[in-house]
Amino acid sequence: MRTNRRGLLARAGLLAALLALLAAACASDDGSADTAAEAMSTAGAASAEAGVAASEAQSAGAAAAAAQAAADAAQAAAELAQATASGNQAAVEAAEAALADAQDAADAARSQAAAAQAEAEEARQAAEAAEAAAAAAPMADEPAESVTLEFWSWNNEGAYPVVHEEAEALFEADYPNVDVVRTYTPFADYMTNLRAAIAAGEPPDVAQVPWTGEYTDLVNGGAIASLEGEFTAGFPDFFPPIASIASVDGVPYAIPLDVNSLQIAYNKDIFAELGLEVPRSSDALKAVAAALDDAGYFGVAVGTNDGWAAADLFFAQLAYTDPANTLIVQADAGAATWDDPQFLAAAENLEDLIASGVFAPGANSMVSFVGALELFVAQQAAMFYPVGNFITGGIAAQVEDSFEWGLFPFPSPDGGEGFATGGVAEMFSIPADAANVDLGIEFMRYLTNADGEAVLVANDFIPSWQIELPPDVSDLYRDLIAAQATVRNRTIYTTPVYTELINGVQGLLGGSTSAAEVVAAMAGAG
Structure with a gap:
């Protein structure tokens, strides 16, 4: 056949x-x-x-x-x-x-x-x-399971949402099965909500954490996942002092996104109208506030319903009463007391400024980036504090071309060199019980990669790592960078003390307490 x-x-x-x-x-x-x-x-x-x-x-x-x-x-x-x-x-x-x-x-x-x-x-x-x-050949896999990635922050002011949105868009383009859901909560309620979610076993996948002792409390309580081994995998080389702030006992638990320097924003047009110079001393600041009041303007708008802003009024004075810039660290470590004369002097300086009418009324009923900032944008207040690179973009967007504005450091009591206060701005952690730990870490890489860095710089944020400064950055951004060289500490890690400080400053503004009582309460809490 x-x-x-x-x-x-x-x-x-x-x-x-x-x-x-x-x-x-x-x-x-x-x-x-x-x-x-x-x-x-x-x-x-x-x-x-x-x-x-x-x-x-x-x-x-x-x-x-x-x-x-x-x-x-x-x-x-x-x-x-x-x-x-x-x-x-x-x-x-x-x-x-x-x-x-x-x-x-x-x-x-x-x-x-x-x-x-x-x-x-x-x-x-x-x-x-x-x-x-x-x-x-590529296999015809089953469609990837849809995943929701929960991202929590309190920074929905200024240009921070732009930074978050850009990272989200790039991340979702590479991970089309992931839906990033951002939740913004006012700072006054944020930590309460975060602790409750952690206690219920339903924390977000990525959570902004504060630079205060509340962060270390979460870490020590086992609520935050260690990033050891991840800190150098796909992340930039963070400045060592900043990396240390994000670490507890040498182990990193957070990614420090950016740093800040806090100063006073002022309306150049109003100052020019009244013939005012930028104040370089406490007495000069009081004189400027008086002249503004006579002309129908408020002095410094501040929203201390946000407790951190209240604390920053104190830190602005401590920058001068603690010239070595070491007292907070010593007190946190138990090597100094919280009623140290330098702490008392800072509280007394602030008490004097409040009594002199430097600050716009109703501070305790306003939050920083709503009520207080609105007074400045509406040109009812000629100054606004505290202003860091976290809000300069937001100010510029609201002011537009209605008036010229600039920054100066909170004046020293005696007219000497002025210092900004500063430190870490945004830090993000992964809760230990998060549903999507690996995806959360990957999302944080999108905040800090080359694209993330470009978005930060474009919006006046200062990354927590060395960058090559673009030639077309604004003068304001260069000033913010320059201020970083001499920033003073604004971080207390002993949470009960920090809480008493906030309560005390709010009491000073409300006229219900004294400087001596503020530091006594701090000492009692420490």
Whole structure:
């Protein structure tokens, strides 16, 4: 029986064509290029396997023909032997001719068999290559499960939402199955909500954490996941002093996004209208506030319903009563007392400024970036505090071209060099019980990668790592960078003391307490 090689190959080609059509249909149905690639690879493998079958059949047929030719040659040889034995010369010649023909046929059959065998081997190799290609082709995986990534922050003022939104957009582009959900809560309620979520076992995946002792309290309570091993994996080299703030006992638990320097914003147009100079001493500041009051303007707008802003009024004075800039660290460590004369002097300086009418009324009923900032933007108050790079973009967006404004450090009591206070601005951690720890860490990388850095700089934020300053940055940004060289500490890590400080400053503004009582309460809490 002779193998019909053409028929086998035709059937193999038909199979391949059908599988190719299947691939196209799959791609059309679900829009998946990977599905099409997988089906096409499978079709190629099937076609190659069909080719193997055809080649092997052809090889088998050729081998059978060679065997038959060999048998015919053997028969011819036997007949030659018989003719020779009979002595019949004519029979011998006929047998010799038949044997020669049989041997030629056998040689030809063997050659065909060898060629068919080689072809079959090539087909097998092609089939193996097709199978390997099919294995390497993108698999039509099941669609990735949708994931919600919870991101919590209190910074929905200024340009911070822009930073968050840009990181979210880039992250979701690379992780299309992830939906980042941002939740903003006012600072006054934020920590209460975060602690409650952690206690309930339902924390966010990424949480902004404060730079105060409340952060270390969370870490020491086991509520925050360690970032050891992650801190140097895909993150920039944070400034060592800043990295230390994000660490507890040398282990990082937070990513410090940016740093700040807090100063007073002032309305240059109002100052020019009244012939006022930027004050460089406490007495000069009081005189400016009095002149503004006479002209129908408030002095310094501040929203101390945000407790941190109340504390920053105290830190602005401590920058001068603690010239070594070491007292807070010593007191946190128990090496100094919280009623130290330098703490008392800072509280007394602030008490004097309040009594002199430097601050706009109603501070305790306003939050920083709503009520207080609105007074400044509406040109009812000629100054606004505290202003760091976290809100300069927001001020610029609201003021637009309505007036010129600038910054100066809170004046020193005696008119000496002015210092801004500062430290870490935004820090983010991963709660230990977060549902998506790895994705949360990856999202934080999008806040700090090259794209994240560009967004920070474009919005006047100062990254917590070394950057190459673009040539087109604003003068304001250069001033913020320059102020970083001499910033003074504004961070108390002993949480009960920090709480008493906030309560005390609010009491000073409300007229219900004294400087001495403030530091006494701090000492009692420490």
